[in-house]
Amino acid sequence: MIKKTRALSPRDAIERYPALGCVGTLANLRCQKRGILYYKMGRKVVYRPVDIENFLFKNPVLTIDSV
Numbered sequence: 414m415i416k417k418t419r420a421l422s423p424r425d426a427i428e429r430y431p432a433l434g435c436v437g438t439l440a441n442l443r444c445q446k447r448g449i450l451y452y453k454m455g456r457k458v459v460y461r462p463v464d465i466e467n468f469l470f471k472n473p474v475l476t477i478d479s480v
Contacts, residue, residue, distance in 0.1 A: 420452070420459035430465055 442448030
């Protein structure tokens with residue numbers, strides 16, 4: 414069975430992933446065509462959880478213990 418994930422509004426995304434900052438940060442990144450992949454339905458902006466996690470885990474920092 415395929416698990417369906419719910420699309421998140423910018424406010425929901427911030428609540429679920431506090432590391433993103435604030436709603437204004439997401440708006441600024443969208444305006445600059447940077448940041449997390451997003452989708453628009455009319456005026457509404459939504460994010461997929463998988464796209465948020467890909468963005469957050471894109472640049473890991475290698476430590477001495479992880480090598």
